[in-house]
Amino acid sequence: MSKSCIHHRLDALDFLDTPDWEQLDHIVANLERAEAGDLVILEKQTLNLTRIVMTGWGFRYRSLPDGQRQILNFILPGDIVGFHAMVIAQTESGLEALTDMTFASFPSREMVELHQSHTRLMLALSWIAGQSERILDEQITRIGSRNARNRMAHLLVELYIRLRQAGFGREEAALLPITQAVLADALGMSAVHANRSFRALQKQGLVDREEGFLRLVDISALSRFAHFDHEYLEPDEMPPPTLTALNESELVN
Amino acid sequence: MSKSCIHHRLDALDFLDTPDWEQLDHIVANLERAEAGDLVILEKQTLNLTRIVMTGWGFRYRSLPDGQRQILNFILPGDIVGFHAMVIAQTESGLEALTDMTFASFPSREMVELHQSHTRLMLALSWIAGQSERILDEQITRIGSRNARNRMAHLLVELYIRLRQAGFGREEAALLPITQAVLADALGMSAVHANRSFRALQKQGLVDREEGFLRLVDISALSRFAHFDHEYLEPDEMPPPTLTALNESELVN
DNA sequence: CGTCAGTTTGAAAGTCGTCAAGGGCCGTGG
DNA sequence: CCACGGCCCTTGACGACTTTCAAACTGACG
Numbered sequence: 001m002s003k004s005c006i007h008h009r010l011d012a013l014d015f016l017d018t019p020d021w022e023q024l025d026h027i028v029a030n031l032e033r034a035e036a037g038d039l040v041i042l043e044k045q046t047l048n049l050t051r052i053v054m055t056g057w058g059f060r061y062r063s064l065p066d067g068q069r070q071i072l073n074f075i076l077p078g079d080i081v082g083f084h085a086m087v088i089a090q091t092e093s094g095l096e097a098l099t100d101m102t103f104a105s106f107p108s109r110e111m112v113e114l115h116q117s118h119t120r121l122m123l124a125l126s127w128i129a130g131q132s133e134r135i136l137d138e139q140i141t142r143i144g145s146r147n148a149r150n151r152m153a154h155l156l157v158e159l160y161i162r163l164r165q166a167g168f169g170r171e172e173a174a175l176l177p178i179t180q181a182v183l184a185d186a187l188g189m190s191a192v193h194a195n196r197s198f199r200a201l202q203k204q205g206l207v208d209r210e211e212g213f214l215r216l217v218d219i220s221a222l223s224r225f226a227h228f229d230h231e232y233l234e235p236d237e238m239p240p241p242t243l244t245a246l247n248e249s250e251l252v253n
Numbered sequence: 254m255s256k257s258c259i260h261h262r263l264d265a266l267d268f269l270d271t272p273d274w275e276q277l278d279h280i281v282a283n284l285e286r287a288e289a290g291d292l293v294i295l296e297k298q299t300l301n302l303t304r305i306v307m308t309g310w311g312f313r314y315r316s317l318p319d320g321q322r323q324i325l326n327f328i329l330p331g332d333i334v335g336f337h338a339m340v341i342a343q344t345e346s347g348l349e350a351l352t353d354m355t356f357a358s359f360p361s362r363e364m365v366e367l368h369q370s371h372t373r374l375m376l377a378l379s380w381i382a383g384q385s386e387r388i389l390d391e392q393i394t395r396i397g398s399r400n401a402r403n404r405m406a407h408l409l410v411e412l413y414i415r416l417r418q419a420g421f422g423r424e425e426a427a428l429l430p431i432t433q434a435v436l437a438d439a440l441g442m443s444a445v446h447a448n449r450s451f452r453a454l455q456k457q458g459l460v461d462r463e464e465g466f467l468r469l470v471d472i473s474a475l476s477r478f479a480h481f482d483h484e485y486l487e488p489d490e491m492p493p494p495t496l497t498a499l500n501e502s503e504l505v506n
Numbered sequence: 507c508g509t510c511a512g513t514t515t516g517a518a519a520g521t522c523g524t525c526a527a528g529g530g531c532c533g534t535g536g
Numbered sequence: 537c538c539a540c541g542g543c544c545c546t547t548g549a550c551g552a553c554t555t556t557c558a559a560a561c562t563g564a565c566g
Contacts, residue, residue, distance in 0.1 A: 044484065048492050048493075048494045048495075060390075062390065062391075062394045064394070064398050064399075064480070065480045068398050070393060070394045070397045070398045072390050072393050072394070084379065084380075084382070084383035084386065085492070086376065086379070086492065086495050087376055087377075087379050087380040087383050087491060087492070087495065088380065088383045088384070088387075088489055088492075089489065089492040090484075090487075090489050092387055092390065092391075092484065092485045093390055107494060108492070108494065108495070109494040109495055109497070109498035110498075112372070112376065112495050112498040112499060112502070113498055113502060115368045115369065115372045115375060115376075116368065116369050116372055116502060119365070119368045119369055122368060123339065123340055123365065123368075124340075126337065126339070126340050127337075127340040127341065129337070130337035130340050130341045131341070133337065133386060133389070134341075134345055136386070136389045136390070136393065137313075137315065137325050137345065137346055137389070138315075139393055140323060140325050140389065140392055140393055140396065141315045141317070141323045141325070143393065143396045143397045143441065144323045144396045144440070144441025145317050145321050145323045145441055146317075187397070188396065188397025188398055227317075227318045231297065231343075231345065232345045234343075236341055236342065236343050238340060239301050239338070239339065239340070239341075239342035239361070241301045241360060241361065241362040242301075242339050242340065242361070242362055242365050244362070245362035245363075245365040245366055246365060249365070249366060249369060
């Protein structure tokens with residue numbers, strides 16, 4: 001990829017002006033690394049830091065008293081971690097790196113400044129945050145209202161589409177660095193049952209294993225099987241009223 | 254209640270200045286009514302409107318192809334609906350009124366203007382939105398990693414605490430206007446099983462039915478039973494770096 | 507060659523959904 | 537006044553789904 005994923009996503013939005021792109025470059029200047037397995041953020045720590053994922057996969061999770069772990073959602077390139085750190089410094093969920101990762105990290109006080117100095121950029125970041133919230137809604141629906149094999153198929157299709165939207169090709173986006181144990185924690189089922197569900201999908205020719213990766217073999221069949229409704233992932237355009245409101249406020253300045 | 258719930262919550266934050274309070278009053282001027290059972294927002298509509306709940310209960314939900322309905326979260330007085338409408342006009346979840354409700358509603362383009370004109374107020378609203386997101390995280394954890402009776406107890410305690418934080422008294426906050434069918438949809442279980450789980454809690458003296466309401470009889474026992482961890486609902490203070498960033502930007506003006 | 511993480515399978519037990527039927531309460535209309 | 541329908545709650549029986557326990561297999565790695 002020539003452009004970073006965050007650029008790719010915001011470019012598709014077709015909303016930012018030159019000064020905003022420059023400000024984004026400025027924010028993204030300070031890079032940070034993590035290795036697969038690192039606990040980048042712990043549960044219940046105080047953190048005035050916002051990150052944008054440049055490369056690699058991770059997941060947010062919460063631990064339960066009995067030692068179980070619930071994965072809340074997957075964090076992919078172009079996602080923002082700690083968007084709300086400017087107003088809520090206390091973390092409840094942890095962040096674990098699934099692969100090696102790189103982040104652009106910056107003090108969340110800079111998010112405060114963006115409100116006034118680069119409102120368009122702030123709105124673009126809010127747009128990404130809003131998409132993440134829809135993904136949480138979908139995770140609730142998935143876990144609450146679908147059986148095991150549907151849950152799994154549905155999540156896999158979601159990951160594929162999100163990767164495509166972040167700029168990955170068909171091949172790359174179909175090869176997922178997740179183990180069955182991780183799938184189990186994400187889908188709220190036991191590892192044994194995750195394996196049985198996976199094998200069922202495998203027998204139907206929908207997925208396969210490949211050198212430590214999970215391969216999506218037939219995405220459209222997988223999508224049909226999961227009754228997948230694309231819409232919640234569609235990157236809508238910026239609403240017209242927002243555009244006019246912005247233009248008016250810029251005239252004032 | 255002398256003050257509205259949104260005032261009560263933001264007052265606890267101890268962050269807003271007089272101009273922000275005035276702007277909030279201005280935003281909250283236009284009231285809208287809904288009756289119990291009304292579909293205030295439909296799934297998949299375009300809506301450039303943001304609402305603040307003044308009175309009454311509702312819930313956000315998504316429908317599935319088989320007609321099932323998953324309740325994503327409950328909407329209580331002081332909550333914001335459509336916070337992201339300024340950047341994402343397309344709704345995926347619907348909003349149904351559980352009781353009669355009143356909203357303060359305003360075009361979401363006003364949210365855009367707040368970024369520059371009333372940054373503190375915008376941050377305060379973001380603070381509420383951030384809390385809502387934590388509640389989604391907890392809903393995922395609840396549905397994904399707890400058994401039926403724990404799920405139910407946990408949700409009930411959450412609702413109690415949220416109501417208390419919105420300014421309701423111990424008595425009021427312990428009387429919930431939800432049926433067992435609604436509980437079932439929220440917890441991702443069948444109505445029959447919701448009833449069995451409820452009866453189990455009832456036999457333990459934790460909850461009871463009362464004139465169409467669900468009564469929380471022993472909240473601390475319920476909380477222990479659910480292994481409830483208060484922290485995700487604690488209304489943290491505004492982070493110090495955010496305060497200094499704001500003060501500096503105000504000096505510039 | 508042994509270890510380890512990840513995967514696989516069977517069997518038994520537990521949780522949960524579905525189907526079916528019935529009860530209580532309340533407002534409407536005869 | 538009573539019959540009726542509608543909504544909500546309740547229960548039993550049965551079957552489906554899921555977890556747990558235990559054991560074994562695979563490939564990568566030192």
